[in-house]
Amino acid sequence: MTTTATRPIGARPRAAIDAKTLRTDKWWIAPLLTVIGLTAWVAYATVRVFMHKYFWVEDYHYLTPFYSPCVTDRCADAGAAEFGAILPNWWIIPDAAFSLPFLLLFRLTCYYYRKAYYRSFWMSPPACAVPDGHKTYSGETRFPLIFQNLHRYAFYAAALISVVNTWDAIKAMHSPSGFGLGLGNIILWINVLCLWAYTLSCHSCRHIVGGRLKHFSQHPLRYRFWTFVSKLNTRHMGLAWTTLATLAITDFYVMAVSAGWLNDLRFIG
Amino acid sequence: MTVRQFKVWRGDSAGGQLVNYDVDVNEGEVVLDVIHRLQATQEPDLACRWNCKAGKCGSCSMEIDGMPRLACMTRMSTFEENASVTITPLRTFPVIRDLVTDVTFNYVKARETPAFAPPKDVAPGDYRMQQVDVDRSQEFRKCIECFLCQNTCHVVRDHEENKTAFSGPRFFIRAAELDMHPLDARSDRKEYAQKEQGLGYCNITKCCTEVCPEHIKITDNAIIPMKERVVDRRYDPLVRLGRKILRRDQLEQEAVAVTTLHQAHPTPQPDGAAPINWHRELAPPMGADVDDKGHLPLNELLSDRVGANSPFGDDVEFPVDPTKLNYYHPEQKH
Numbered sequence: 174m175t176t177t178a179t180r181p182i183g184a185r186p187r188a189a190i191d192a193k194t195l196r197t198d199k200w201w202i203a204p205l206l207t208v209i210g211l212t213a214w215v216a217y218a219t220v221r222v223f224m225h226k227y228f229w230v231e232d233y234h235y236l237t238p239f240y241s242p243c244v245t246d247r248c249a250d251a252g253a254a255e256f257g258a259i260l261p262n263w264w265i266i267p268d269a270a271f272s273l274p275f276l277l278l279f280r281l282t283c284y285y286y287r288k289a290y291y292r293s294f295w296m297s298p299p300a301c302a303v304p305d306g307h308k309t310y311s312g313e314t315r316f317p318l319i320f321q322n323l324h325r326y327a328f329y330a331a332a333l334i335s336v337v338n339t340w341d342a343i344k345a346m347h348s349p350s351g352f353g354l355g356l357g358n359i360i361l362w363i364n365v366l367c368l369w370a371y372t373l374s375c376h377s378c379r380h381i382v383g384g385r386l387k388h389f390s391q392h393p394l395r396y397r398f399w400t401f402v403s404k405l406n407t408r409h410m411g412l413a414w415t416t417l418a419t420l421a422i423t424d425f426y427v428m429a430v431s432a433g434w435l436n437d438l439r440f441i442g
Numbered sequence: 443m444t445v446r447q448f449k450v451w452r453g454d455s456a457g458g459q460l461v462n463y464d465v466d467v468n469e470g471e472v473v474l475d476v477i478h479r480l481q482a483t484q485e486p487d488l489a490c491r492w493n494c495k496a497g498k499c500g501s502c503s504m505e506i507d508g509m510p511r512l513a514c515m516t517r518m519s520t521f522e523e524n525a526s527v528t529i530t531p532l533r534t535f536p537v538i539r540d541l542v543t544d545v546t547f548n549y550v551k552a553r554e555t556p557a558f559a560p561p562k563d564v565a566p567g568d569y570r571m572q573q574v575d576v577d578r579s580q581e582f583r584k585c586i587e588c589f590l591c592q593n594t595c596h597v598v599r600d601h602e603e604n605k606t607a608f609s610g611p612r613f614f615i616r617a618a619e620l621d622m623h624p625l626d627a628r629s630d631r632k633e634y635a636q637k638e639q640g641l642g643y644c645n646i647t648k649c650c651t652e653v654c655p656e657h658i659k660i661t662d663n664a665i666i667p668m669k670e671r672v673v674d675r676r677y678d679p680l681v682r683l684g685r686k687i688l689r690r691d692q693l694e695q696e697a698v699a700v701t702t703l704h705q706a707h708p709t710p711q712p713d714g715a716a717p718i719n720w721h722r723e724l725a726p727p728m729g730a731d732v733d734d735k736g737h738l739p740l741n742e743l744l745s746d747r748v749g750a751n752s753p754f755g756d757d758v759e760f761p762v763d764p765t766k767l768n769y770y771h772p773e774q775k776h
Contacts, residue, residue: 187533195505196508287645298596298647298649301652302594305596310596310643312597312640313642313645314643385670385671385674387624389577396574
């Protein structure tokens with residue numbers, strides 16, 4: 174680049190096109206589906222978290238992920254307080270008060286969910302080449318959105334909570350006569366695997382395991398981790414939605430068995 | 443061959459409108475073919491920038507049915523036969539005429555972005571890198587500078603006032619390319635990306651990735667890793683504490699000072715070779731002679747010289763003074 178056809182003379186007008194967007198495809202479908210999907214899930218999760226019952230199946234030790242780790246007196250009464258009962262029973266305190274806020278923060282600051290809700294709820298922008306609905310825009314440079322940079326810490330917490338979920342799945346291999354295996358176990362394990370895949374496919378994780386390096390050749394092991402996480406990372410969006418589905422299905426199944434609406438299909442025990 | 447309807451934006455900085463045309467379309471043609479046929483048969487003065495017709499030069503960027511695209515890579519077969527196709531210039535940049543916009547914004551931002559900083563102790567020609575180390579940077583070298591990402595990014599597309607503070611996706615991949623480069627000597631590219639390029643303005647809605655004709659994963663492979671690198675430096679209290687305890691921050695400050703020194707003075711070369719000033723201040727480009735409307739004099743009656751203006755700027759005389767170049771062949775001895 175050495176010369177320009179015209180000399181820059183301050184701010185000059187853009188093409189005067191009246192239509193806000195000339196896109197003819199159905200660009201509004203994706204944000205609409207996102208709004209419907211996320212709203213429905215948040216509504217279901219909120220109801221379940223504050224229901225304070227049907228979270229534990231005594232016979233098979235099934236614990237729903239929405240109540241894990243269960244830390245209120247209510248959990249101790251039910252026999253589900255694997256890590257001790259620390260908090261009192263008060264309806265406003267979720268029974269998994271130590272994990273849910275971090276999981277919420279993890280998903281809120283997730284690079285995929287940010288795209289999803291900025292586009293759908295905040296319309297900034299609703300779709301590519303469609304004007305955003307705001308007069309001014311400062312992005313993530315100021316309070317409160319500058320806190321999106323905390324994603325990494327939420328990831329650390331989410332990884333710890335995934336360990337707890339794995340422990341729950343192991344403990345659930347149980348029946349009144351000892352070892353047990355039922356449809357609930359398979360659902361719990363699928364959920365745990367999907368949660369691990371989603372957590373490890375996180376962009377922050379990709380950076381931490383190796384993305385921050387300048388010389389991959391000097392760190393072959395971390396390069397292999399990075400390659401693995403990069404492969405998962407390309408599916409981050411898919412995993413984000415899959416885990417919402419597996420969480421809701423797992424929770425619903427445990428609720429249904431706990432409330433007696435369904436009998437768990439048992440293979441062993 | 444079928445006759446298809448088109449709406450093409452005609453006008454200049456004073457205003458314009460969409461004009462309807464019926465143009466013949468053959469099987470296998472792309473939008474740029476149609477524009478050429480329109481120029482050949484109906485509108486000889488329709489302005490349109492194009493060059494390679496192979497999706498590699500990045501000249502024919504425009505908006506087709508509202509989506510930023512390369513006209514040469516948009517097949518006519520992707521549209522419904524009876525629907526009219528709307529073709530408009532890029533919206534984010536000032537219009538010059540018809541489908542041609544002034545993309546100077548991008549060149550200004552390019553000039554502001556610090557160039558590759560050569561390693562101090564390695565002579566040019568002795569650079570050795572492993573493929574695995576340069577893989578990531580090479581993805582970003584695929585960029586053809588069509589500026590579709592710059593055009594579609596809502597930070598500047600919908601908010602003209604952000605143009606001073608925000609460099610845009612094309613220059614974030616440049617920053618990432620150099621920050622991931624195994625031999626680049628600068629360590630302050632993250633700070634630069636955050637403070638000067640406006641990385642924080644990006645809300646990762648991924649439109650740049652969606653429109654990239656080279657399919658560069660701009661958001662996932664450049665912007666998010668750069669944001670994470672900024673977090674390392676600015677928002678990570680553990681790393682900050684570690685750097686304070688190990689006094690790394692002071693070491694890095696010294697390193698930056700050394701780089702600055704390196705920039706200010708030409709590096710002396712052994713064996714009497716000419717000194718190399720890698721960071722020679724580049725002269726701003728000289729504008730070609732233009733008339734009151736900002737147009738080039740397109741006929742020789744109006745021009746002050748025989749032939750076309752120099753593509754290198756009319757102030758550059760050839761041969762150029764070799765001591766003012768920032769490239770020397772390692773074996774050159776003068």
